[in-house]
Amino acid sequence: MGTTGRTESPRERYRQQVREEVKEKAWQQIAGSGASALSLNAIARQMGMSGPALYRYFANRDELITELIxxxxxxxxxxxxxxxxxxxxxxxxxxxxxxxxxxxxxxxxxxxxxxxxxxxxxxxxxxxxxxxxxxxxxxxxxxxxxxxxxxxxxxxxxxxxxxxxxxxxxxxxxxxxxxxxxxxxxxxxxxxxxxxxxxxxxxxxxxxxxxxxxxxxxxxxxx
Amino acid sequence: MGTTGRTESPRERYRQQVREEVKEKAWQQIAGSGASALSLNAIARQMGMSGPALYRYFANRDELITELIxxxxxxxxxxxxxxxxxxxxxxxxxxxxxxxxxxxxxxxxxxxxxxxxxxxxxxxxxxxxxxxxxxxxxxxxxxxxxxxxxxxxxxxxxxxxxxxxxxxxxxxxxxxxxxxxxxxxxxxxxxxxxxxxxxxxxxxxxxxxxxxxxxxxxxxxxx
DNA sequence: CATTCTAGTTATAGCTTCTAACGAACACGA
DNA sequence: TCGTGTTCGTTAGAAGCTATAACTAGAATG
CATH class of the missing domain: 1.10.357.10 (Tetracycline Repressor, domain 2)
Structure with missing residues (x-):
């Protein structure tokens, strides 16, 4: 019943970790002002990294929200x-x-x-x-x-x-x-x-x- | 049971007319893609006038939506x-x-x-x-x-x-x-x-x- | 060690809301 | 009829957003 990824390379490990942190911040933001106010930019800022970096982890805003759903x-x-x-x-x-x-x-x-x-x-x-x-x-x-x-x-x-x-x-x-x-x-x-x-x-x-x-x-x- | 405005000056008349047209376009837009996708700019464009003109009729986007609600x-x-x-x-x-x-x-x-x-x-x-x-x-x-x-x-x-x-x-x-x-x-x-x-x-x-x-x-x- | 692959960066385009400053048209009292 | 003042609409611009493109520093791998 393991996750889809097979050998869990340390790189992939880090990747999943960041994805989780992004989603965590996203939930905080949603809890505050609802899903419509969710901002990728704000999340990136909150994580200390700048804007477009998040697009390495989520194709776009909709994909993030879909995942949250x-x-x-x-x-x-x-x-x-x-x-x-x-x-x-x-x-x-x-x-x-x-x-x-x-x-x-x-x-x-x-x-x-x-x-x-x-x-x-x-x-x-x-x-x-x-x-x-x-x-x-x-x-x-x-x-x-x-x-x-x-x-x-x-x-x-x-x-x-x-x-x-x-x-x-x-x-x-x-x-x-x-x-x-x-x-x-x-x-x-x-x-x-x-x-x-x-x-x-x-x-x-x-x-x-x-x-x-x-x-x-x-x-x-x-x- | 008249509306709140008293003498209905022709100016006020026109004003109400434009407000109605804005709301009408807004409903069309909402019917298409939901309220979250409502764009003042798009409405203005659709009405043949440019952007900030709508702010003469509605203080901001929220006021328009509140009115629609x-x-x-x-x-x-x-x-x-x-x-x-x-x-x-x-x-x-x-x-x-x-x-x-x-x-x-x-x-x-x-x-x-x-x-x-x-x-x-x-x-x-x-x-x-x-x-x-x-x-x-x-x-x-x-x-x-x-x-x-x-x-x-x-x-x-x-x-x-x-x-x-x-x-x-x-x-x-x-x-x-x-x-x-x-x-x-x-x-x-x-x-x-x-x-x-x-x-x-x-x-x-x-x-x-x-x-x-x-x-x-x-x-x-x-x- | 060299190559490749990737995470992050900045710059930029295009969209949004909304403010500010300006011009032009209209309404109205003298 | 002629000012005068209010109001409508304009353009310019600030600040924000999503998203893409081009580039750099670093890690993983041959």
Whole structure:
């Protein structure tokens, strides 16, 4: 399971190290003012080297941002995957829907700008389709584990019928009942609904507690 | 109900006209490549006048974008308000939740970038708090009309209790039952959840029909 | 040791927002 | 009708950005 590079020459080693530092500074900058304000020049300055040097490491600004998006996806997928291995449980136990929901919200609040990099307004040049969809499939797999365990019995509606015939996205769970597929999609879209409104500040000044709204949606999902 | 300017001098008239034309070009540009790619210079060029002339009409780029955001809010609020006065019904009849949901989705699909200007990633300098919250209150008023009519009876949960004590945001409907408040928030957050995922392209390649997902959420709300 | 390959440099083009200074056209009171 | 003042639009320019080109110093490799 080693990385793609084979012998890891000391040169390549240094290269990766610099790339990581660039991305680190980039995250700091994003955390401060969002991805649209990310400046290669500023990063270079901050690293003590001047402007065009960064183009040795990233072809252009879009490539850097695309990489950051990919890392954001990765970090969310890892958080999901690690949800089962929490304090109480022993090994890699299956995480319940409620636990996954908490992981998701915690991850989002930990760095809202990172959340928006994944689920916010899509920006023109960015987004690497192949990569991110594979990572999303990973998360869906974890989610579907929980959903097949917690989904209610029968309850066949129009949507379930549609989902039964369109389950390509749930490739990891070809035998999941339609009710589980539906639950997974509801989990995804509803929690994202509350979260994005909260993080974008649409609840501020309304005097209500986003955490309670979120909890209510989670309750509605697991009921 | 006239505009704020009083006597409408011919000079002011022309000024407003140019402002409108600028915003129009701005919308075209946004529709093409999103708000982040909006360029004052390009707009000026497109209008046959050169660069800094636009600064007679807008203090800076952020002011223009803020205005566009406000107009986007306005257009959504108008769409909501006009939902009752549809084809079949006579005058300004109350719109049902299902009708409002359709209006919302139609509005969003009509110009995704406009949707993201309102509900997408919040961008640094923009957003005029006072203005937009007032318009949101308008929409909430229409929404609460429908919700008080269609909300189920009792059903008191933890969230309803919280909402009963925090109803500042529903100022227009001080007597709305908590179940209606809850329904309105669920409508808002759930439909936004599906919509934003759809518009951001997170469903593409999954082989499922966003319209059906949306319809299913609407059904769940009105059930 | 010589060659090659690479990381970093400066210079530059072209784009952006935005300020400053100026000219020209218009509105308006005398 | 004639100033006078406000306003619109211009060009020039500062400061910032992305990105390319040409070059140099240093490390890796034959």
């Amino acid at each position: 990919r890392d954001a996806y990765r970090s969310l997928a890892d958080a999901f995957a690690g949800a089962g291995t929490g304090s109480g449980e022993g090994g890699a136990g299956r995480a319940g829907l409620a636990a996954l929901a908490q992981v998701l919200r915690r991850w989002a609040l930990e760095d809202p700008h990172r959340y928006f990099l994944v689920y916010g307004t899509p920006v023109p040049g960015y987004r690497a389709p192949q990569d991110t969809t594979a990572i999303t499939a990973e998360m869906m797999s974890v989610l579907l584990d929980a959903c097949t365990a917690e989904a209610p019995e029968g309850r066949e509606g129009a949507l379930e019928e549609h989902l039964a015939g369109h389950r390509e996205w749930a490739g990891s769970h070809p035998d999941a009942p339609p009710s589980a597929l539906r639950l997974a999609l509801a989990f995804w879209s509803r929690l994202h609904g509350v979260l994005s409104l909260e993080l974008a500040g649409h609840f501020t000044g309304m005097g209500l507690d986003p955490a309670r709204l979120y909890a209510a949606e989670v309750d509605g999902l697991t009921a | 406000r107009d986007a809010y306005r257009s959504l609020a108008d769409a909501f308000a006009g939902a009752g006065t549809g084809s079949g019904e006579g005058g300004a009849g109350r719109a049902g939740l299902a009708a409002l949901a359709q209006v919302l989705r139609r509005w969003a699909l009509e110009d995704p970038h406009r949707y993201f200007l309102v509900y997408g990633t919040p961008v640094p300098g923009y957003r005029a708090p006072q203005d937009t919250t007032a318009i949101t209150a308008e929409m909430m008023s229409v929404l609460l009309d429908a919700c008080t009519a269609e909300a189920p009876e009792g059903r008191e949960g933890a969230l309803e209790e919280h909402l009963a004590g925090h109803r500042e945001w529903a100022g227009s409907h001080p007597d709305a039952p908590p179940s209606a408040l809850r329904l309105a928030l669920a409508f808002w957050s759930r439909l936004h959840g599906v919509l934003s995922l759809e518009l951001a392209g997170h469903f593409t390649g999954m082989g499922l029909d966003p319209a059906r997902l949306y319809a299913a959420e609407v059904d769940g709300l009105t059930a």
